[in-house]
Amino acid sequence: MSSKRDLVVAISFFIFGASILYSLANMHVNPGVNIVYLNHYIVPNYVCAIIFDWRAYDTLGECLVLVVAVMVSWIVFGKSLYDNSYLKEVFHAPESDDYITLQRWGDYTPIIKFLAYPMSILMVALGILTVLGGHITPGGGFQGGALIASGFILSIIAFGSKSPLWFDHKFLERMEALGALGYLLLGVAGMFIGGYYLFNFTQINGIPVFPAPKDIITAGIIPYLNIVVGLKVLAGLSTAAFLLSCEKVIIEKISKSEEKLE
Amino acid sequence: MNFLPMIIVFPLIMAIIMNLLHGKEKAVKYLTFATAIVLIALPFIGEYGYYYFSGHGVVDGWISGIAYLYNPAKQAVIITLSLIASLVLITGMGEKLKNNMFVTLSLMGFASISAIVLADDIFNLYVFFEIISIVQAGLVFLSGTEEAYKAGLRYMIIGSVAAALMLLGITFLLASTGTLNISDMKHHLLTDNPMVYGGLLLLIVGLAYGSGLPPFHNIKADLYARSKGFISAMLQTYSKFVLVGLMLIILKLFNGLSYFSSAHAVLIALGVLAMVFGVVMALLQSDYKKLLAYHAISQGGYVATGLALGTPLGIVAGIFHAINHVIYKSALFLGAYIVSCKRGSNLHKLGGLLPLMPYVAFMVLCAKLAISGVPPFNGFQSKWMLAEAAMQVNMPEIAIIMIIVSIGTFVSMMKAFYLIYLKPVDEETLKEYQGKEVPKLAVFSLFVLTALCIIIGLDPSLITNYLWDYAREIGVNYCLK
Numbered sequence: 001m002s003s004k005r006d007l008v009v010a011i012s013f014f015i016f017g018a019s020i021l022y023s024l025a026n027m028h029v030n031p032g033v034n035i036v037y038l039n040h041y042i043v044p045n046y047v048c049a050i051i052f053d054w055r056a057y058d059t060l061g062e063c064l065v066l067v068v069a070v071m072v073s074w075i076v077f078g079k080s081l082y083d084n085s086y087l088k089e090v091f092h093a094p095e096s097d098d099y100i101t102l103q104r105w106g107d108y109t110p111i112i113k114f115l116a117y118p119m120s121i122l123m124v125a126l127g128i129l130t131v132l133g134g135h136i137t138p139g140g141g142f143q144g145g146a147l148i149a150s151g152f153i154l155s156i157i158a159f160g161s162k163s164p165l166w167f168d169h170k171f172l173e174r175m176e177a178l179g180a181l182g183y184l185l186l187g188v189a190g191m192f193i194g195g196y197y198l199f200n201f202t203q204i205n206g207i208p209v210f211p212a213p214k215d216i217i218t219a220g221i222i223p224y225l226n227i228v229v230g231l232k233v234l235a236g237l238s239t240a241a242f243l244l245s246c247e248k249v250i251i252e253k254i255s256k257s258e259e260k261l262e
Numbered sequence: 263m264n265f266l267p268m269i270i271v272f273p274l275i276m277a278i279i280m281n282l283l284h285g286k287e288k289a290v291k292y293l294t295f296a297t298a299i300v301l302i303a304l305p306f307i308g309e310y311g312y313y314y315f316s317g318h319g320v321v322d323g324w325i326s327g328i329a330y331l332y333n334p335a336k337q338a339v340i341i342t343l344s345l346i347a348s349l350v351l352i353t354g355m356g357e358k359l360k361n362n363m364f365v366t367l368s369l370m371g372f373a374s375i376s377a378i379v380l381a382d383d384i385f386n387l388y389v390f391f392e393i394i395s396i397v398q399a400g401l402v403f404l405s406g407t408e409e410a411y412k413a414g415l416r417y418m419i420i421g422s423v424a425a426a427l428m429l430l431g432i433t434f435l436l437a438s439t440g441t442l443n444i445s446d447m448k449h450h451l452l453t454d455n456p457m458v459y460g461g462l463l464l465l466i467v468g469l470a471y472g473s474g475l476p477p478f479h480n481i482k483a484d485l486y487a488r489s490k491g492f493i494s495a496m497l498q499t500y501s502k503f504v505l506v507g508l509m510l511i512i513l514k515l516f517n518g519l520s521y522f523s524s525a526h527a528v529l530i531a532l533g534v535l536a537m538v539f540g541v542v543m544a545l546l547q548s549d550y551k552k553l554l555a556y557h558a559i560s561q562g563g564y565v566a567t568g569l570a571l572g573t574p575l576g577i578v579a580g581i582f583h584a585i586n587h588v589i590y591k592s593a594l595f596l597g598a599y600i601v602s603c604k605r606g607s608n609l610h611k612l613g614g615l616l617p618l619m620p621y622v623a624f625m626v627l628c629a630k631l632a633i634s635g636v637p638p639f640n641g642f643q644s645k646w647m648l649a650e651a652a653m654q655v656n657m658p659e660i661a662i663i664m665i666i667v668s669i670g671t672f673v674s675m676m677k678a679f680y681l682i683y684l685k686p687v688d689e690e691t692l693k694e695y696q697g698k699e700v701p702k703l704a705v706f707s708l709f710v711l712t713a714l715c716i717i718i719g720l721d722p723s724l725i726t727n728y729l730w731d732y733a734r735e736i737g738v739n740y741c742l743k
Contacts, residue, residue: 023434023460030450032440033324040321057315057328061377061389064274068370068393071281071363072400080284080363081406082490177278184275187267196317197267 042200043135043219051140052222056198060183063229066236067180073243077250091251108158116158120165123151131230135219141226145233152234153241169242172235179232186221186228266308266332267315269340269380270373272300277369280362287360294355294365298348301372305340308332312382325443331382335581335732338725339379339503342585345714346499346592347372349707353492353596356703364404368496371397375500378507384432385442387511391428391472394504395421398497402489413484420481424471431464435515448515462525465512466532473505475532475566479539479559486555491599492704494551495592498558502584505562509569509580510736517572518738529570534663536563541670550607551598553678554591557633557671561587564664568648571655574737578729579647585725586640586718590632593711597626600704601682604695609678613685618695622705623683625712630679632715634672640718647726656742 042049051059078087124147130137131144155165167175190199202209202220210219243250276297283290310332318327347368354364374390374397381387399414399421436442438457439450451458469475474482482501486494512529516522540560547553565587568580598607600622605612616623632639635646645668652660718724 019463020430020460023456026456027437028455028457029437030440032436032450033326033442033446034440036321036324036326053316054318054327055385058386058389061386061393064370065389065392065396067278068367068396068400071366072396072403075363075400075403076411080359080361080404082357082359082361082404083406086406086408086411174282177282180278181275184271184278188271190316191263191267194317195263196313196315197271198316200316 041218043216043222045135045138045140047138048135048140048222048226052135052225053200056187056200056225059225059229060187060198063180063183063232066233067176070176070236070239073240077243087250113158116154117164120151120155120158123154124148124165127151127230127234131226132223134226134230135222136216141229142233144226145230146237148230148234149237149241152238156241156245167235167238169239172239172242176232176235176239179228179230179235182228183225183232186224190221264309264313266313266330266380268307269304269376272304273297273369273373273376277366277373280366280369283362285362290360290362290365291355294351294360297365297369298351301344301348301351304344305337308337310334310337324441325446328386329382329443329445330380331445332380333732334728336379338585338728339506339581340376342588343372343375343379343499343503345710346495346588349710350492350496350592353599353701353704353707356701361404364401364493367397367400367404371401371496371500375503375507378504381507381511382444383442384435384444384447384511387507388425388429388432388468391468391504391508392425394500395425395472398485398500401493401497402485404493405488405490407488409484410488413481413488417481417485420478421471424467424478427464428468428471431461431468434458434461434464444511444514451515451519454521459521462512462516462522465508466525466528469505469508469512470532472508473501473566474536474559474562475505476535476539479536483540483543483552483555483559486558486595487549487552491551491595491597491602492707494555494598495595498555498591498595499588501558502562502565502588505565506569506581506584509566510577510732513569513572513577514736517736522572526570526572530567530657530660533563533565533567533570534660536560536566537663537667538563541667541674545670545674548609550601550609550612550678550682551595553609553674554594554598557594557674558587558591560667560671561591561633564645564648564667567660567664568651571651571657572737573651573655573739574730574733575647575654576651577733577737578726579644579651581729581733582722582726583644583648586632586644586715589711589714589718590629590639590641593629593708593715594626594633596704596708596711597622597629600700600708603701604698605691609681612682614683614687614692615695616683618692619700622700622708625708626683627679628712628715630675632719634675635668636672638716638719640715640722643719643722647722655740 037050037054042053078084081087127144127147130139130147131141134140134144152165155163187198190201191197193199193201193204200220200222202218208217209221210223212219313330313332315328351365351368354361371394374394377390378387399418402410402414434457435447438455439447441447441450471478486497489497516525537560540556540563544553544556544560547556565580565584568576568583601612601615604615628639632641635641645664649661649664
């Protein structure tokens with residue numbers, strides 16, 4: 001019985017894969033709308049112009065995917081559950097007072113600690129540079145935010161709870177909300193100034209929105225969008241890493257929600 | 263100024279604010295009531311026509327930015343969606359825990375479904391499609407049981423594959439036409455290129471995943487069955503409107519092209535299979551919520567069949583049935599929620615609830631008659647239109663299957679009604695029932711939905727008048743010989 005079923009599954013996968021490969025083999029690429037994107041200059045970084053000006057609304061959606069994913073991971077680990085008896089079964093009482101229970105892996109050697117500290121500072125600095133220069137150099141909010149978050153994660157892995165680079169989880173939560181709200185509200189501002197949602201306005205009453213040299217005066221709100229996306233990605237990725245590595249906060253959440261239900 | 267994007271942006275802003283209000287129960291409660299009232303006003307603030315985000319309209323002959331298309335048919339869908347969303351939000355505030363994450367995720371879901379329905383840009387649709395699949399899993403996780411975790415995780419794992427395949431399909435279409443805008447893409451699809459077939463196939467995979475058509479019907483039904491009653495009402499509304507939104511886009515792109523006729527058959531087959539599988543599985547269930555969940559799949563099959571016919575009448579009947587379906591099915595799920603406040607949802611342990619809540623029983627009976635297609639309720643009107651549409655294209659066998667499935671629905675619904683409300687029980691159980699309160703806000707929402715069932719059933723033109731123009735625009739009349 002099961003071998004027949006396997007056969008059917010194998011054949012249907014084969015047909016499916018073959019049809020996809022067949023259509024790939026007959027690929028004719030039509031440049032289409034990309035020519036429009038290349039012929040109209042907005043900022044020196046053309047990718048950034050597409051992401052934050054031509055298709056800025058898609059970027060908002062991409063940000064919200066990350067926001068929702070982080071929210072759902074909070075829920076998985078016990079925020080606002082209607083019933084958390086199952087989660088309590090899964091998580092037992094904490095074994096140590098350490099904030100992050102990475103200690104079972106053993107302490108890292110001083111070499112790693114010595115290298116990780118300056119490295120994470122460098123990564124944070126590079127990340128900030130990438131975010132702020134997103135509209136003129138390769139990079140942008142997403143990449144820069146991910147760089148800062150990886151510096152943070154590196155430091156946590158090397159030092160555990162005594163990490164010199166530390167964000168509180170409530171602070172991270174607020175920062176993420178601030179990033180997403182900032183993006184949404186910049187869009188609303190564009191709606192009131194230019195008439196369209198996420199309109200890229202370069203000046204208000206003659207005052208330039210983004211003071212810059214003459215060549216990149218058209219950047220308008222793009223640098224600000226970069227910054228809010230950077231904040232949001234940094235907070236989102238840090239929270240995700242933090243939730244996966246830290247049990248104590250989860251257990252605290254569970255006991256707090258119990259008090260509320262009683 | 264056109265305030266159309268506010269339909270999406272306002273719920274998103276409120277969702278982010280709600281996320282920050284964790285633990286402040288009073289603030290959550292009042293802000294949710296205020297938001298629920300504003301949601302109902304949202305569909306009326308936009309103007310009809312195209313809306314270009316960032317002001318990037320037609321440049322060098324191409325639509326360069328992201329466009330939305332708003333018309334009466336989409337307005338009807340969004341009015342229904344906002345009504346159900348606000349009723350569910352109000353019901354959720356009757357729970358002991360005023361749950362801010364429930365509100366956040368529901369509002370996110372509302373915004374993404376509106377975006378999917380409105381979008382005239384296929385990549386923008388995909389972005390919000392991804393948000394909605396995460397939101398649905400999150401709403402299921404909220405109930406916190408082991409089964410809920412399993413159902414949500416399974417949905418997410420399958421979703422990562424199905425949504426990725428859909429993205430591949432979108433890239434195929436982008437590569438062969440050079441644009442993401444649906445109105446533009448339609449003009450460049452005419453070349454007979456196998457990549458377009460590939461794109462259509464992969465879009466259908468995404469459609470089946472998002473709306474719970476086979477082969478994804480089991481994971482979807484599990485999702486509805488494992489969450490709380492009012493959350494299931496929300497979830498099934500989301501997937502019906504994902505079905506409508508995606509199906510309208512597939513029809514707009516491909517309907518009338520020579521190579522679409524074989525894909526037609528695939529879509530109709532998916533719809534019919536969902537209809538039959540759903541009702542057969544529902545007849546076997548002993549859990550009330552699972553029974554309702556499989557009926558939701560089965561009714562989704564009706565919607566898919568109607569839309570897949572591709573004639574103007576079929577499209578109107580499909581959208582109309584989707585709207586009717588979310589109304590009466592939400593009523594039924596709210597009824598299940600009220601019952602589960604008394605004593606779980608296992609049909610064999612329930613019984614004798616009629617003398618305790620006669621009004622609720624009557625309203626649930628109305629919804630049950632509506633889902634089985636009994637006049638004068640709304641289900642009858644749309645099922646009648648669906649059968650008429652099937653006859654019009656000379657496919658009487660589909661009309662016959664629809665009637666048989668309706669009979670199956672009636673049987674299992676009446677069985678459930680007997681087991682819950684009429685079956686005699688002993689004194690102790692009655693005492694146990696009396697100790698537990700009926701959630702009043704849920705009864706209020708149930709009343710509104712039942713009233714709508716009867717009003718639309720008496721005057722279907724209230725909704726269908728909205729739908730005809732768009733259906734004539736994208737539908738193609740044909741008849742099998």
